[in-house]
């Protein structure tokens with residue numbers, strides 16, 4: 001009986017007994033590189049493969065830009081994760097609501113004084129994905145046929161950096177029009193990394209509504225559609241500009257003429273418009289006091 005008991009103990013010891021104590025504390029994690037979405041929970045695992053010590057000392061440090069800080073120390077969550085995380089058996093850290101500032105490396109350290117190998121640590125890198133916000137899109141209101149132009153799209157919150165897509169009249173523009181028969185005649189090119197949509201030569205058909213979408217693994221966002229008009233030649237622009245200048249001149253003249261008896265004076269003086277001192281001289285030598293006075297008042301206006 002005693003011998004069988006001893007033998008049994010011996011077998012148990014050989015099979016299980018000495019293995020942990022001889023190896024000491026060993027840690028393991030399910031993922032060394034962890035991706036999480038912002039505003040979602042995430043658990044960093046620190047599994048203890050073997051240990052003999054009953055109450056090992058567990059610590060977690062956050063290492064951001066090479067600077068370590070405690071996030072679990074003396075049995076409580078502290079620092080950046082205070083009130084935002086909890087320790088879960090055996091030594092995992094659960095972040096309730098990850099934020100972009102949690103992107104960092106985290107080190108789980110376990111000290112087991114009763115073990116032969118009394119310390120182990122494991123490094124986990126956490127990257128928190130951030131959904132893009134609405135990108136800033138710039139679409140020219142009007143361009144001339146045959147000229148080049150660029151539409152721009154920019155988003156700077158998303159992580160990882162988003163890829164950009166452009167839509168024309170609600171239809172996605174393939175990144176390379178040459179590969180798609182429907183867009184074979186288009187002369188644009190899209191840079192999905194910078195968000196630029198470049199037209200080498202704008203065609204009439206390029207007119208319409210444009211919007212851009214910024215997308216990464218966390219989600220996407222898009223700007224509201226903006227209209228780009230395409231004119232045959234810039235005749236309209238030239239016409240509008242000339243019309244504008246003409247209107248200003250006409251209203252100025254009309255304005256000045258609306259003051260009684262002022263038109264002849266102004267017309268006379270306009271010859272000296274680019275020569276103010278000469279005009280002043282002329283006024284000084286004016287013999288009519290009334291005219292002199294009127295001229296000065298118009299000069300003040």
Ligand SMILES: *[C@@H]1O[C@H](CO)[C@@H](O)[C@H](O)[C@H]1NC(C)=O
Pocket residue numbers: 039097
């Ligand atoms: C997470 O945090 C953000 C900002 O602090 C908050 O708006 C959001 O409601 C939180 N989400 C949850 C599930 O608690």
Ligand SMILES: *[C@@H]1O[C@H](CO)[C@@H](O)[C@H](O)[C@H]1NC(C)=O
Pocket residue numbers: 181182183184185
């Ligand atoms: C492209 O242009 C050619 C020649 O101008 C024309 O024959 C063809 O129909 C156009 N293709 C499309 C898809 O518009």
